[in-house]
Amino acid sequence: xxxxxxxAWAPFALGLALLAVPLLGMMARVPWGELPALLTSExxxxxxxxxxxxxxxATCLVLLLGVPLALVLARSRGWWVSVVRTLVxxxxxxxxxxxxxxxxxxxxRRGLIGASLSAWGVEIGFTTIAVVIAQTFVALPFLVTSxxxxxxxxxxxxxRVASNLGASPSRIFWKVTLPIAxxxxxxxxxxxxxxxxxxxxxxxxxAGSLQGVxxxxxxxIYLLRETDSDLALALSLxxxxxxxxxxxVSTKIQNxxxxx
Amino acid sequence: MAEQMRVAAxxxxxxxxxxxxxxxxxxxxxIGPNGAGKSTLLQLIAGSLRPDTGTVxxxxxxxxxxxxxxxxxxxxxxxxxxxPLLFPHLTVLENVMFGPLSRGANRSAARExxxxxxxxxxxxxxxxxxxxxxxxxxxxxxxxxxxxxFDPDVVLLDEPFAALDATVTPELRRxxxxxxxxxxxxxxxxxLLDVVTLADRQVALEGGRVVADGPVEExxxxxxxxxxxxxxxxxxxxxxxxxxxxxxxxxxNIIGMPNGDLAAGRHARVTVAPDAVxxxxxxxxxxxxxxxxxxxxxxxxxxxxxxxxxxxxxxxLRASLTPGAVAELALMPGDDVxxxxxxxxxxxxxxx
Numbered sequence: 001x002x003x004x005x006x007x008a009w010a011p012f013a014l015g016l017a018l019l020a021v022p023l024l025g026m027m028a029r030v031p032w033g034e035l036p037a038l039l040t041s042e043x044x045x046x047x048x049x050x051x052x053x054x055x056x057x058a059t060c061l062v063l064l065l066g067v068p069l070a071l072v073l074a075r076s077r078g079w080w081v082s083v084v085r086t087l088v089x090x091x092x093x094x095x096x097x098x099x100x101x102x103x104x105x106x107x108x109r110r111g112l113i114g115a116s117l118s119a120w121g122v123e124i125g126f127t128t129i130a131v132v133i134a135q136t137f138v139a140l141p142f143l144v145t146s147x148x149x150x151x152x153x154x155x156x157x158x159x160r161v162a163s164n165l166g167a168s169p170s171r172i173f174w175k176v177t178l179p180i181a182x183x184x185x186x187x188x189x190x191x192x193x194x195x196x197x198x199x200x201x202x203x204x205x206x207a208g209s210l211q212g213v214x215x216x217x218x219x220x221i222y223l224l225r226e227t228d229s230d231l232a233l234a235l236s237l238x239x240x241x242x243x244x245x246x247x248x249v250s251t252k253i254q255n256x257x258x259x260x
Numbered sequence: 261m262a263e264q265m266r267v268a269a270x271x272x273x274x275x276x277x278x279x280x281x282x283x284x285x286x287x288x289x290x291i292g293p294n295g296a297g298k299s300t301l302l303q304l305i306a307g308s309l310r311p312d313t314g315t316v317x318x319x320x321x322x323x324x325x326x327x328x329x330x331x332x333x334x335x336x337x338x339x340x341x342x343x344p345l346l347f348p349h350l351t352v353l354e355n356v357m358f359g360p361l362s363r364g365a366n367r368s369a370a371r372e373x374x375x376x377x378x379x380x381x382x383x384x385x386x387x388x389x390x391x392x393x394x395x396x397x398x399x400x401x402x403x404x405x406x407x408x409x410f411d412p413d414v415v416l417l418d419e420p421f422a423a424l425d426a427t428v429t430p431e432l433r434r435x436x437x438x439x440x441x442x443x444x445x446x447x448x449x450x451x452l453l454d455v456v457t458l459a460d461r462q463v464a465l466e467g468g469r470v471v472a473d474g475p476v477e478e479x480x481x482x483x484x485x486x487x488x489x490x491x492x493x494x495x496x497x498x499x500x501x502x503x504x505x506x507x508x509x510x511x512x513n514i515i516g517m518p519n520g521d522l523a524a525g526r527h528a529r530v531t532v533a534p535d536a537v538x539x540x541x542x543x544x545x546x547x548x549x550x551x552x553x554x555x556x557x558x559x560x561x562x563x564x565x566x567x568x569x570x571x572x573x574x575x576x577l578r579a580s581l582t583p584g585a586v587a588e589l590a591l592m593p594g595d596d597v598x599x600x601x602x603x604x605x606x607x608x609x610x611x612x
Contacts (some may be wrong), residue, residue: 157345163332164306164339166362168409175358181348 023240030237031230038234046212047220048236049208051197052130054216058135058196059189065136066143066192067185071177073144074151085148090139099137100205107133107206130207131214142187142195150184151177168229186251194246265318265414265444267304269311276300276468279314282412282461287445289459290474293487296465300349302416305446306435307332307341319413333362338407342419344399346391352402353387359410377405380439387405396430404436415440417447421454424548433457452480452492471504482519482609483531494531501528507608510573512552516606536581536605539568540598541589549602551556559586570599 027121031038038044073085091099107114108125116125124130158180160171178185200218209223217235224232268279276297282288290298303309304316307323316324318337324327344575346355356374357367363457365373381401387393391399400420407415410515420436421429437457447458453463455476464472464487473483485491489496499514500520507514507530514530524527543551554570554577561567565580568591577599591597 104546158347160308160332161339161341161345161360162347162362163308163361164335164337165359165406166335166336167332167358168362176347180347 002217008229025235026240028070029229030233034230035234035237039238041210041231043220043224044231045237047217048238050128050131050212051217054131054135055193055196058132058139059193061132061136062143062196063185063189066140066188067178068146069140070144071173071182072147072149072229077154088141088144088258090141091138095198096138096201097205099208100134100202103130103134103137103202103206115223117221125206126208126210126214128213130209131203131216133204134206135199138199138202139192142191143185146188146191149182150181154180161164183253183256187253189193190246190250190253196244197242264320265305267301267314267316269304269316270302271300271309271468272312274300274468278465278468278470280473281404281468281572282444282446284444284460285442287440287459288447288461288463289455290448290463290465291450291455291488291491292444292465292471295467298465300417300468300502301513302339302418302446302448305414306337307335307414320496336410336411336414338415338536340400340404340407340415340417340420342422344391344396346399346402346406348391348396350391351387352383352389352391352394354400355391356406356409359406372475374405374409378402379411382435383403393429396424399434400424400432401435403426404439408439413440413444413569415443415445416446417449417458419448419450422450450491453549456480481531482528482529482607482612484563484609494533497517497530497532497572499530500526500527501608501610505603505608509552509575512548512603513574514552514606514608515603516550516608517604518608520610522610523609529607529609529611531607532577532601532605534567534578534580534599535565537577539570539579539581539585539589539591540600543598544600545587549600550600551600551605553600556591556593556596556597558593559591561607562584570597572599599607 013201025259039048070117073081073088104125106112107117107130109118109123114124124133158176159172162176167175194215198218199216200222203214203216204219208221209215217225217239221232221235224235264281264283264524270277270323271285274297278297278301280301283556290301292298302307304311304324305318310329311324313326315322318335322328323335331561342468345418346352347358350358353371353374356377360373361367375384375387378387381404383398383401383405385401386394395400404420405565421432424432433454433539433577434457440458445458447454449455459476461474462472462474463470464479464485464489472479472488479488480492483492483494483496486496496511501524502508502513503524504518504522505515507516507522507528509530516530552572556568557571557576558569559566560569561583566586568581569584570577570579579599
């Protein structure tokens with residue numbers, strides 16, 4: 001009857017409690033009555049609109065760069081493929097503050113590329129552009145790794161068939177590869193969006209924390225946690241709701257993929 | 261010969277070295293054991309493989325050579341595989357329209373062509389279904405329609421019925437036979453029935469080389485290799501010709517009907533159908549038939565007939581017996597028996 005030892009229930013309960021109790025505790029502290037007023041305050045609206053805007057742009061960049069990147073990786077052979085795959089995976093496990101520092105010394109005013117850009121009058125460090133770059137940097141690997149796996153497991157045989165039927169490589173991409181990979185693209189995009197929304201360390205290091213310019217939701221929550229904990233809790237609630245929605249959507253997509 | 265198709269190419273990694281020319285409208289069956297290079301031949305024609313040396317010509321145009329390569333989508337080759345591989349995100353109709361649309365037809369022309377092709381393959385009523393809603397046979401019909409809807413110059417079929425239920429294949433084979441009439445066809449198969457119904461020429465590959473090539477009837481009646489003999493269900497024995505109707509099979513002689521000029525002292529091949537071989541316990545008396553001593557190797561019950569394999573001077577010889585006969589003889593591996601074959605049932609072929 002049992003497929004696992006009875007004692008596994010104990011760590012099971014402990015682990016579940018560790019994950020769930022803090023969230024429930026937070027729910028208990030959220031000032032539900034003042035929620036509308038808190039969320040429409042100037043600081044809250046600034047952070048909300050900035051986060052939403054930058055995350056949408058970053059997610060678009062992730063799609064534009066990530067889909068072809070995953071496709072080339074999935075369909076290529078050679079020693080360089082595993083090198084590129086490692087490069088793409090590293091940002092996923094890299095501490096975000098290190099990522100931020102790397103971006104700063106590259107795109108900052110005295111950075112490798114930033115110095116020449118600065119000479120042209122283009123400043124990236126500590127601007128909204130820096131926020132978008134930081135978010136794209138940490139979110140891109142999530143789409144690429146999940147999509148590459150999906151493209152490898154299906155796809156190639158259909159692409160061969162399409163080629164024999166007379167479709168050019170571009171036509172195959174738009175009419176066969178993309179539609180078949182759509183569920184994987186959708187769930188990869190959802191994950192990337194969530195990662196970009198939660199971005200903290202790289203943003204703070206590379207973009208700073210200027211209200212309305214670079215202070216996204218996570219940064220604002222961190223700043224407010226002691227001075228105005230009610231607002232911090234209200235903004236946290238927004239992130240929790242978005243996280244739940246994203247998990248719900250990507251599970252739906254995965255189930256639909258399995259059934260269809 | 262301007263319109264012929266020719267593959268004269270090698271592929272080192274697969275040990276492939278073949279030169280085959282196929283005339284327009286010819287229907288060729290390619291047979292051979294696994295790894296013989298059958299699929300490699302198809303892939304070279306379709307363009308999913310590039311030869312190391314040599315050329316591939318389609319319709320008199322060189323499509324692959326060391327100097328140039330025409331990619332698959334610029335050839336007009338239909339490639340229908342064992343699995344239907346219908347695009348899962350498109351309906352059956354959209355699948356069949358894919359070829360014409362990719363080759364520049366407008367939507368209404370492609371739709372008309374696709375519907376006509378689905379009518380011919382007998383699945384027009386399923387045009388709006390998704391591939392996941394089709395049975396294996398229906399999906400393969402749709403896949404054939406998709407392959408044929410862009411009017412290919414050559415049709416390649418790679419074991420088209422291998423993944424299907426045996427109950428649906430006869431009808432599918434009949435449909436394909438009439439649909440492919442007049443089209444240059446290359447079919448890879450493990451089924452003698454496919455060869456007989458879908459081809460008029462048979463090419464046998466073994467180890468990446470052509471080992472036999474000729475009209476289907478010729479290869480079926482005089483198989484030159486063990487694989488071909490097994491394929492057509494005949495016994496193939498090797499020996500030395502003693503006279504024009506007599507072959508020495510290593511100490512015992514067999515008399516038969518010569519098929520070609522047998523020169524005494526030269527190698528010869530002997531073919532016998534398993535149901536022409538009778539097994540006796542004792543040497544029959546006063547009979548003009550071939551009677552040869554042998555040992556039982558295997559007894560394999562197989563329903564209505566029992567396959568008995570005997571060792572005839574070091575060569576295996578299969579006999580198809582009734583279960584009653586096997587029970588009466590009480591055959592056990594190792595038993596000494598006598599294999600009896602009528603001379604009129606034995607074909608003798610000169611080996612080259």
